[in-house]
Amino acid sequence: MNETIAAIATANGIGSIAIIRLSGEHALDIAKKLTCKENFTPRHATLTNIYNDNNELIDEAIVIYFKGPYSFTAEDVVEIQCHGGFIVAQTILRATLKAGARLANAGEFSKRAFFNGRIDLSEAEAIAQLIEAKSEDAAKILASQMKGSLKEFIEQVRDDIIHILAYSEVSIDYAEEDLPEDLVAQIQAKLDELYTLLEKTLITSKSREGLMQGFRVAIIGKPNVGKSSLLNTLLNYNRAIVSDIAGTTRDTIEEQVKIGTHLIRIVDTAGIRESNDEIERIGIQRSLEAINESDIVIALFDGSRKADEEDEQILELIKQNRDKKEMLVVKNKIDLEQKFHLENLAFDLELNSRNDVTALVKKLEAIMDASNVSDEIMLISQRQISAVEATIQNIKEAFEPLQDQELEIFSFHLNEAVKEMASITRPFENDEMLDKMFGSFCLGK
Numbered sequence: 054m055n056e057t058i059a060a061i062a063t064a065n066g067i068g069s070i071a072i073i074r075l076s077g078e079h080a081l082d083i084a085k086k087l088t089c090k091e092n093f094t095p096r097h098a099t100l101t102n103i104y105n106d107n108n109e110l111i112d113e114a115i116v117i118y119f120k121g122p123y124s125f126t127a128e129d130v131v132e133i134q135c136h137g138g139f140i141v142a143q144t145i146l147r148a149t150l151k152a153g154a155r156l157a158n159a160g161e162f163s164k165r166a167f168f169n170g171r172i173d174l175s176e177a178e179a180i181a182q183l184i185e186a187k188s189e190d191a192a193k194i195l196a197s198q199m200k201g202s203l204k205e206f207i208e209q210v211r212d213d214i215i216h217i218l219a220y221s222e223v224s225i226d227y228a229e230e231d232l233p234e235d236l237v238a239q240i241q242a243k244l245d246e247l248y249t250l251l252e253k254t255l256i257t258s259k260s261r262e263g264l265m266q267g268f269r270v271a272i273i274g275k276p277n278v279g280k281s282s283l284l285n286t287l288l289n290y291n292r293a294i295v296s297d298i299a300g301t302t303r304d305t306i307e308e309q310v311k312i313g314t315h316l317i318r319i320v321d322t323a324g325i326r327e328s329n330d331e332i333e334r335i336g337i338q339r340s341l342e343a344i345n346e347s348d349i350v351i352a353l354f355d356g357s358r359k360a361d362e363e364d365e366q367i368l369e370l371i372k373q374n375r376d377k378k379e380m381l382v383v384k385n386k387i388d389l390e391q392k393f394h395l396e397n398l399a400f401d402l403e404l405n406s407r408n409d410v411t412a413l414v415k416k417l418e419a420i421m422d423a424s425n426v427s428d429e430i431m432l433i434s435q436r437q438i439s440a441v442e443a444t445i446q447n448i449k450e451a452f453e454p455l456q457d458q459e460l461e462i463f464s465f466h467l468n469e470a471v472k473e474m475a476s477i478t479r480p481f482e483n484d485e486m487l488d489k490m491f492g493s494f495c496l497g498k
């Protein structure tokens with residue numbers, strides 16, 4: 054028997070409306086108790102008073118009853134839409150608990166929706182991530198996955214593998230001699246195709262991490278080139294201390310800022326140079342880590358000074374990371390007399406970081422927009438990536454047994470691949486599924 058769960062569905066803070074959600078067989082009874090009402094019509098918004106167990110008024114609210122299975126969880130659901138803020142919703146939640154509900158665990162409504170077959174695991178993951186989306190592009194992808202686009206892709210691949218399996222199983226049972234060579238070649242070709250498709254999906258997914266998790270942008274350079282000034286201008290307020298003393302910023306400073314349709318994290322770092330100062334050295338170490346952890350690196354140079362050995366070291370750092378990161382090489386302080394020159398260093402941009410950085414913002418936006426792949430299939434969690442990697446591995450391990458006509462080993466690996474694929478959407482019974490697929494086949498086909 055399922056307990057009735059309750060939770061505040063809206064964010065904690067001042068807002069005009071908050072929603073308390075109940076799910077389970079006592080949801081309706083609890084709603085009746087809190088409102089002193091005889092009944093609620095399913096899917097009708099009812100304006101009603103809410104009382105505590107001393108019959109004291111808590112709020113005037115709108116209550117909606119969703120009679121299972123026509124609800125998000127497929128159980129009886131009641132939503133109480135009350136006034137927002139810190140107190141009212143909490144008080145109503147406490148009243149529901151007193152009336153017999155228990156506090157829901159994180160994700161428990163979605164979990165119930167999953168167990169009741171309303172959504173699969175990939176859709177549940179999409180909903181969870183949609184709430185935390187860091188860009189409109191990411192939200193678009195997640196919205197389509199919430200409606201089943203990833204599920205359909207995964208199920209198609211899984212069905213394709215089952216189809217191939219069925220081929221070979223039929224051959225085990227009925228082939229008196231060896232498999233015809235062209236049949237082996239046909240199966241191989243189909244497997245190759247799936248292999249390539251999954252590899253491509255993996256690569257797309259990994260390269261879109263910035264888009265999905267929110268881009269991280271690191272500003273690096275030697276001391277005093279204007280990194281903190283750039284951060285402040287991007288944020289539009291004086292977050293970091295700026296001074297003409299080299300080594301002003303000692304720790305990494307991380308802030309969130311919206312650029313175009315992207316919510317990004319921007320990291321100002323300690324200037325990179327040889328230093329004997331212990332604290333500065335730790336800061337510099339963190340700068341190097343910031344490069345590794347970021348998706349985009351802004352490497353800043355001071356145009357008003359002659360290039361020196363430290364600039365060459367930064368150039369070296371740029372070269373090392375060129376293939377791994379999006380790099381923007383920027384010349385700063387162009388309002389001053391220009392003395393900087395370094396062989397083999399070409400600038401993507403020139404600016405005055407205390408003043409106008411629109412060109413840089415445009416470039417950043419273009420880089421981030423370019424990673425939009427709203428119409429491409431991508432995986433959104435490590436769980437999904439691991440399952441696809443395991444699928445690829447099993448497909449690969451099926452190649453040799455196919456050529457050697459060791460069909461049991463071949464089937465074993467493809468069965469594993471099917472299980473891995475199914476684990477992305479929902480665990481399933483292997484035999485049952487195979488039987489079903491078999492049923493639609495004619496022999497020898």
Ligand SMILES: Nc1nc2c(c(=O)[nH]1)N(C=O)[C@@H](CNc1ccc(C(=O)N[C@@H](CCC(=O)O)C(=O)O)cc1)CN2
Pocket residue numbers: 072119122123124125132171
């Ligand atoms: N007030 C409110 N707003 C919300 C939600 C909610 O639970 N409550 N949602 C929560 O995530 C999202 C909407 N998602 C929902 C998905 C399915 C059903 C639902 O009742 N499905 C039934 C009936 C379908 C129908 O009548 O068309 C079903 O699928 O059987 C409800 C909300 C966003 N907005």
Ligand SMILES: Nc1nc2c(ncn2[C@@H]2O[C@H](COP(=O)(O)OP(=O)(O)OP(=O)(O)O)[C@@H](O)[C@H]2O)c(=O)[nH]1
Pocket residue numbers: 274275276277278279280281282283294295296297298299300301302303322323324325385386387388389404405406407408
């Ligand atoms: N003229 C001019 N001065 C600038 C510009 N950008 C920064 N400055 C000045 O350069 C000095 C250093 O700026 P910061 O932003 O503190 O430099 P930083 O790279 O963060 O330095 P560290 O934190 O020490 O690594 C300050 O005096 C700034 O006012 C610019 O575009 N033009």
Ligand SMILES: [Mg+2]
Pocket residue numbers: 280281282293294295301302321322324
């Ligand atoms: Mg600084």
